[in-house]
Amino acid sequence: MSPAKLRICFILNPNSGTNRRQDVPALLAQHLDPALVDYELQLTQYAGHAETLAREAALTSFRVVVAVGGDGTVNEVGRGLLGSRAALGILPRGSGNGLARHLRVPLSLPAAIKRLNAPDFQRIDVGEINGRRFFCTAGLGFDAHVSKCFAAAGTRGLATYVRVALREYRRFRPVPVNVAFNNQTLETGCYVLAFANAAQYGNNAYIAPLADIRDGLLDLCLIDALPLGRAVRVGIGLALGDLPTSGAAVFHTSRQIQVHAAAPLGFHVDGDYVEDAQDFNIGLEPLALEVAI
Numbered sequence: 001m002s003p004a005k006l007r008i009c010f011i012l013n014p015n016s017g018t019n020r021r022q023d024v025p026a027l028l029a030q031h032l033d034p035a036l037v038d039y040e041l042q043l044t045q046y047a048g049h050a051e052t053l054a055r056e057a058a059l060t061s062f063r064v065v066v067a068v069g070g071d072g073t074v075n076e077v078g079r080g081l082l083g084s085r086a087a088l089g090i091l092p093r094g095s096g097n098g099l100a101r102h103l104r105v106p107l108s109l110p111a112a113i114k115r116l117n118a119p120d121f122q123r124i125d126v127g128e129i130n131g132r133r134f135f136c137t138a139g140l141g142f143d144a145h146v147s148k149c150f151a152a153a154g155t156r157g158l159a160t161y162v163r164v165a166l167r168e169y170r171r172f173r174p175v176p177v178n179v180a181f182n183n184q185t186l187e188t189g190c191y192v193l194a195f196a197n198a199a200q201y202g203n204n205a206y207i208a209p210l211a212d213i214r215d216g217l218l219d220l221c222l223i224d225a226l227p228l229g230r231a232v233r234v235g236i237g238l239a240l241g242d243l244p245t246s247g248a249a250v251f252h253t254s255r256q257i258q259v260h261a262a263a264p265l266g267f268h269v270d271g272d273y274v275e276d277a278q279d280f281n282i283g284l285e286p287l288a289l290e291v292a293i
């Protein structure tokens, strides 16, 4: 008797990324082996829809549910799969593709699709901030503020992101925070406080290059202030992956962190701005999600 085919549901966010010309249905038909895979393709119709579609796909016994999009789509699909028996797959089609890059999913769609004919299954940790799950990174301060402005910018992509970040750099000021973790408390300024499950924000910008997505810990990256000289060093550190030895940021690891801010601070999950808050509870559930890569 031949082995059962792998049942895969693809969830495509037509709004993700900057290259929307790829014909995803044609690529799936061309590169998936019908002897190995049975599949279905669904399109999201609004922000948040991918979570509902993923939950339904898991309930109808798809073994793999693939987010076709960027980290925002991956976040929604991943949330919909938590607690189910379905694994998350990724076809990277976003602007940054942080989790896909961390997990070494090929960035070329044909290569990534071919891999799904016989994927490897592994488990990864899942982070949480104020009840919102994240798979790649979350953070407070400047990066969240830039995510908020980026969402309002009208266009997407790296060039828009850099333009928005440079403009906001002149305006943003650090906020005093109290950060409690591992039985210690830091009283510091927060320009950026990042919680990294994976090593990068996307686009190979390594905010926490030593982050291990299976170690049961979040890597904290704290930048208390960002005068121009340090901003240049942080930019180089993000690109080279040497922030921990640059002296421009401080690193810790922990599974539970509490932050109190002296004034409202924005936070993001997986690059999408959520809201402003003053109290933050950050945690991690070890190996809570299966991925198919």
Ligand SMILES: Nc1ncnc2c1ncn2[C@@H]1O[C@H](COP(=O)(O)OP(=O)(O)OP(=O)(O)O)[C@@H](O)[C@H]1O
Pocket (backbone or CB within 6 Å): 013, 014, 015, 016, 017, 018, 044, 045, 046, 047, 048, 049, 069, 070, 071, 072, 073, 074, 076, 093, 094, 095, 096, 097, 098, 156, 202, 270, 271, 272
């Ligand atoms: N049909 C839709 N219409 C409008 N927005 C959508 C739709 N489907 C999903 N979205 C939203 O689009 C946002 C952006 O998607 P996504 O993050 O996947 O792409 P990206 O921002 O280009 O990539 P990355 O996060 O890797 O930079 C997500 O926050 C998601 O909620």
